[in-house]
Amino acid sequence: MSIETVPVIKAAPLTAKVISVGGAGSNALDHMTQTASLDLIYGAIHTNRRVLGDSRVSNQMLIGARRLHGMGTGGDPELARTIAEEEFEAVKKFCSDADLVFLVTGLGGGTGTGAAPVVARAAKEAGALVLAVATLPFDFEGPRRKKQADNGLRQLKSAADAVICLPNQKLFQLIDENTSLLEAFKITNDLLLQGVKGVWQMLTRPGLIKVDFAYLYAVVRGCHAESTFAAAEAQGENRAKEVVAKLLASPLLDHGKSLCEAQAVLVSLVGGPDMTMADVNRVMEGLTRQTDSGQIIMGAAVDSAFQGRLGLTVVVSRNTVRLPTSAEDVPAPEPEHDDDPVPAPPLENRFEHAAPSPNLLQPQIETTFFADRENTRPPSRFVAPAPELTPQKKAEILTQQSRSGKTRKAVSKFKQQQLPLEIISRGRFEKSQPTIHRGEDLDVPTYIRRGMALN
Amino acid sequence: MFDSPSIVVGLDIGTSKICATVGELNDSGGLNIIGLGQAKSRGVRKGEIVDLALTKDDIRDAVVEAEQMADVEIRSVYLGVTGAHVTCFNNRGFHSIASHDREITEEDVQDVLKNARAINLPAENRTVHVIRQHFAVDGQEHISNPVGMHGARVEVDVHVVHGHFNRLQNPIAAVRALQLDVDEVVFTGLASSLALLTSEQKELGSIVIDIGSGTTEYVVYAKGIIKHTGVLAVGGDHISNDLAFGLKLPLGRAEQLKIDHGSALVEESAKGQVITISNDLGLPEKTINIEHLRRIMSARIEEIFQLIAAELDAAGVLDQVREGVFICGGGARIPQIQRAASMVFGMHAYIGKTNLMSGLKSALDQPEFAGAIGLARFGSFELKKRSEDRRPLLGIRSTLSQLLRPLTRG
Numbered sequence: 011m012s013i014e015t016v017p018v019i020k021a022a023p024l025t026a027k028v029i030s031v032g033g034a035g036s037n038a039l040d041h042m043t044q045t046a047s048l049d050l051i052y053g054a055i056h057t058n059r060r061v062l063g064d065s066r067v068s069n070q071m072l073i074g075a076r077r078l079h080g081m082g083t084g085g086d087p088e089l090a091r092t093i094a095e096e097e098f099e100a101v102k103k104f105c106s107d108a109d110l111v112f113l114v115t116g117l118g119g120g121t122g123t124g125a126a127p128v129v130a131r132a133a134k135e136a137g138a139l140v141l142a143v144a145t146l147p148f149d150f151e152g153p154r155r156k157k158q159a160d161n162g163l164r165q166l167k168s169a170a171d172a173v174i175c176l177p178n179q180k181l182f183q184l185i186d187e188n189t190s191l192l193e194a195f196k197i198t199n200d201l202l203l204q205g206v207k208g209v210w211q212m213l214t215r216p217g218l219i220k221v222d223f224a225y226l227y228a229v230v231r232g233c234h235a236e237s238t239f240a241a242a243e244a245q246g247e248n249r250a251k252e253v254v255a256k257l258l259a260s261p262l263l264d265h266g267k268s269l270c271e272a273q274a275v276l277v278s279l280v281g282g283p284d285m286t287m288a289d290v291n292r293v294m295e296g297l298t299r300q301t302d303s304g305q306i307i308m309g310a311a312v313d314s315a316f317q318g319r320l321g322l323t324v325v326v327s328r329n330t331v332r333l334p335t336s337a338e339d340v341p342a343p344e345p346e347h348d349d350d351p352v353p354a355p356p357l358e359n360r361f362e363h364a365a366p367s368p369n370l371l372q373p374q375i376e377t378t379f380f381a382d383r384e385n386t387r388p389p390s391r392f393v394a395p396a397p398e399l400t401p402q403k404k405a406e407i408l409t410q411q412s413r414s415g416k417t418r419k420a421v422s423k424f425k426q427q428q429l430p431l432e433i434i435s436r437g438r439f440e441k442s443q444p445t446i447h448r449g450e451d452l453d454v455p456t457y458i459r460r461g462m463a464l465n
Numbered sequence: 466m467f468d469s470p471s472i473v474v475g476l477d478i479g480t481s482k483i484c485a486t487v488g489e490l491n492d493s494g495g496l497n498i499i500g501l502g503q504a505k506s507r508g509v510r511k512g513e514i515v516d517l518a519l520t521k522d523d524i525r526d527a528v529v530e531a532e533q534m535a536d537v538e539i540r541s542v543y544l545g546v547t548g549a550h551v552t553c554f555n556n557r558g559f560h561s562i563a564s565h566d567r568e569i570t571e572e573d574v575q576d577v578l579k580n581a582r583a584i585n586l587p588a589e590n591r592t593v594h595v596i597r598q599h600f601a602v603d604g605q606e607h608i609s610n611p612v613g614m615h616g617a618r619v620e621v622d623v624h625v626v627h628g629h630f631n632r633l634q635n636p637i638a639a640v641r642a643l644q645l646d647v648d649e650v651v652f653t654g655l656a657s658s659l660a661l662l663t664s665e666q667k668e669l670g671s672i673v674i675d676i677g678s679g680t681t682e683y684v685v686y687a688k689g690i691i692k693h694t695g696v697l698a699v700g701g702d703h704i705s706n707d708l709a710f711g712l713k714l715p716l717g718r719a720e721q722l723k724i725d726h727g728s729a730l731v732e733e734s735a736k737g738q739v740i741t742i743s744n745d746l747g748l749p750e751k752t753i754n755i756e757h758l759r760r761i762m763s764a765r766i767e768e769i770f771q772l773i774a775a776e777l778d779a780a781g782v783l784d785q786v787r788e789g790v791f792i793c794g795g796g797a798r799i800p801q802i803q804r805a806a807s808m809v810f811g812m813h814a815y816i817g818k819t820n821l822m823s824g825l826k827s828a829l830d831q832p833e834f835a836g837a838i839g840l841a842r843f844g845s846f847e848l849k850k851r852s853e854d855r856r857p858l859l860g861i862r863s864t865l866s867q868l869l870r871p872l873t874r875g
Contacts, residue, residue, distance in 0.1 A: 455764075456767075457761050460764060464754075464760065
C-alpha cells in the first residue's frame with residue numbers, strides 16, 4: 011500500500027472532473043451536461059456499451075469489454091468490482107489530471123455499486139480529492155438491492171473523501187400523486203446536479219470570506235448519519251429575507267427543523283457586486299435565529315452573474331451524538347520496523363479499507379441529502395486487523411509485555427461491570443409522555459441530574 | 466338570575482384540581498366573583514387529560530358546586546387549555562394601502578391583521594390566540610391604532626399562541642359531553658396574567674408564572690403587550706415525585722411533607738433539623754432530614770425558573786421586564802418562592818394577587834385560583850365586547866378589550 015499521496019487543493023484554477031459510474035450515474039451526467047454550464051470535465055464509466063452509446067458524454071470508458079463484451083454485469087456488484095480492479099490502472103488514468111473528482115453514481119445495481127468504490131480509490135490515487143454523490147434505491151426495488159446499496163455505500167465511504175447521499179425513497183416527500191416516473195427521476199437527477207453544483211460553486215467562486223474543503227470537513231467530519239444539504243436562490247428587493255424563507259421551506263432541511271437541531275452549519279452566500287452588508291447581515295440573522303446552538307461557519311462570494319440575485323447554500327450537520335471518526339476509532343498499530351514487509355491483507359479487507367486516509371485531516375465522511383431518521387446507521391465499528399508479524403517480532407513484543415507484567419494482568423483480567431447504584435424510576439410520570447428539554451428528561455429529579463449529594 | 470346575560474363562567478381543568486368560577490358583570494362593567502367550585506382532578510397528567518371518564522365526573526362536581534354557591538345555572542364556560550404542546554411565536558403581517566389619499570381605514574387594519582394571521586403552522590396545530598401587539602406605518606413602529614393615519618404600508622406584529630389540535634380538543638370534548646357549551650378556549654397562562662396584572666404592570670413589563678401541579682405556564686408583558694408565552698410541563702407534581710424518590714417515601718406522604726415542611730430555599734436554620742414521621746398506629750417510623758427535603762425541592766424550583774429565564778433570555782424579552790415576576794398557581798404557596806424567583810431572574814418577585822375584581826374574598830385570596838378567575842375575566846371582556854357590538858355608538862372600549870379583540874375562536 012504505497013498510498014502516501016495527500017491530495018492538496020492547489021491554488022486556483024481548480025480543475026474538476028465529474029465521472030459517472032453505472033447507468034444511473036450516466037443518466038444524471040446527461041442531465042447535468044444539458045442543464046448546467048459548469049466548467050467541469052465530464053466522463054462516463056460503464057460496463058454496458060449500449061448505455062454508453064446512448065449517453066451524450068463524449069469522454070467515455072468501457073470497462074470489462076473482454077469479459078462481458080459490453081453487455082453489462084447484470085446487477086452483480088462483485089463482478090463489477092473484479093473488473094474494475096483488473097482495469098485499475100486504466101481507470102486511474104481516466105481519472106487523472108484533476109484536483110477534484112465528483113463521482114456520480116446510483117447504488118444498488120451492478121456497476122455503480124461494485125465499481126464506484128474502486129473508481130473512487132483510483133481517482134484518489136491519481137491525486138484528486140474525491141467527493142461522491144450517490145443515490146440509494148427506492149424501497150420498491152427490493153431488499154436485495156437495498157442491501158447491495160448499503161454495502162456499496164459503506165465501501166464508497168471508506169474510499170471517497172466525502173459522500174453526499176440521496177435516498178430515493180425520500181423523494182416521495184417531494185413529489186405528489188400525479189408525478190410521472192420520468193419526472194421523479196428527473197428530480198433525482200436535479201438533486202444530484204444540485205449537490206455537485208452547490209459544492210463546486212462553493213469552492214470555486216472568488217470568496218470575500220472563503221469557504222474551502224477544510225471548512226467542509228470541519229462541518230461534516232465524524233457525523234456519520236445526519237448531514238443535510240440545501241440551496242436556494244432569490245432575487246428582487248427583499249431577496250435577503252426571501253432566500254432564507256425559501257431555504258427554510260426546503261424539504262431537504264425538514265422545513266427548517268434540521269437547522270434547529272444542527273450542530274454545525276456551513277453557509278455559503280453568493281451575490282452580485284451589489285450585495286450589501288445589510289443583505290449578509292439579514293441572511294445570517296435569519297439563519298442564526300433558526301439555529302439553536304449550532305456553530306455557524308460562513309462564506310460570502312461575489313459573482314457578477316448574480317447581479318440582483320442572492321444564492322444561499324448550506325451544509326447542515328445534524329445534532330447527533332458525535333462519535334469518534336473511524337480514523338480515531340482505529341487503535342494505533344503496534345510498533346513495527348520499517349524493514350518488516352507488510353503483507354497484503356486478504357482481498358476482501360484490502361478492498362473495504364483499501365485507502366484509509368493517512369492523516370486525520372481527511373476522515374471518511376458521509377453527507378446525506380435527506381436526514382434519514384429511521385435508517386441512521388451506526389458508525390463503522392471497524393477495527394484494523396493486527397498486522398502479521400515475523401516470529402522474532404512476536405517474541406520481542408511478548409517479552410516487552412511480560413516485563414510490564416502487572417499492568418498486563420490488570421488489563422486482561424475480566425472486569426466485572428458495575429450496576430448503577432439506583433435505578434431511577436420516573437414514579438408518578440411512569441406512564442406519561444416524558445418532558446424532554448434539550449435532551450434532558452425533566453421528570454427525573456433535578457438533584458439527581460445535577461449530581462447533588464444528599465449525605 | 467337564570468339566563469342572565471351578565472354571567473360568565475371560567476373552567477380550569479388542572480392536574481390536581483378542577484376549578485369553576487362564576488363571575489357577574491356589575492353595572493360599572495367590573496367583574497364580581499360570586500361562586501367557586503372545585504373538585505379533585507383524577508384524570509389529568511401534566512395539564513392534559515389522560516382519563517376522559519374520570520375527568521368528566523370531576524368537571525361535573527366542580528360545576529355543580531359553583532352553581533350551588535352562585536345560585537345560577539351554568540350553560541357555557543370559558544375553558545382553559547394548557548399542556549406542553551402549547552407554544553407561541555411572533556409574526557408580522559403586511560398590507561399596502563391602495564386608496565388614493567393613503568389614509569388608513571378600518572378595512573386596511575382588518576386586512577393587515579388577516580395577513581398576519583396567515584401563518585405556516587405544522588399541519589396538526591391550530592391557533593389558540595392571535596393577539597395583536599403593535600402596528601407600524603411606513604416603518605414607524607409602535608403605533609397602537611393606525612386608523613386615520615396616512616401611510617403607504619401598514620404592518621402589524623401579532624403574537625400567536627398555538628397548540629396541537631387533537632390535544633386541544635380533549636378538554637372541549639369533556640366539557641361538551643356534560644351538555645355544557647364552550648364559549649371560547651383560552652390559554653391558562655394568559656388567563657392568569659389577566660387576573661393578576663394591572664395595566665401599569667403590563668406597561669412596565671412583567672412576567673407571570675403560574676406554577677400548577679402538572680405544568681408551569683408563563684406569560685411576559687412589556688410595554689403593555691404580550692411578548693412571549695409558553696408552557697413547561699413541570700410543576701408541583703414533580704416536586705412531590707422528587708421528594709418521594711429522594712426521601713424514599715410514598716407519593717402521598719411526600720406531598721404532605723412538601724406542604725408541611727417545604728421551602729424553595731435551604732435556610733441555615735434547616736441544617737441538621739430532622740422530623741420523625743409516624744405510621745398509622747402513631748409509632749415512629751422514619752426520620753426525615755429537613756435539609757435534604759429542602760435541597761431536593763429548591764433544586765427543582767430553581768431549575769424551573771432557570772429554564773424559563775433561559776427561554777425568555779433567548780427570546781430577547783427578559784431585558785424588557787421592569788416590574789418583576791408574579792407567581793401564582795399552587796406553587797405560589799411554597800414558602801420563600803419569591804426569593805428563589807428573584808435570585809434567578811434578578812428582579813423583584815411577588816406572589817400574584819387577584820385584586821382587580823371584587824367578590825368572594827375566600828376565592829380571590831388564593832393564588833391557585835388565579836387561572837380560573839382570569840378565565841372569568843377573559844369572559845367578561847368578551848361579554849362586554851359583544852354588548853358593545855350591539856350598541857356600537859355607546860360603547861367605550863377599554864384598552865384591554867381592544868387588546869384582546871383579535872382573539873380567534875379555538
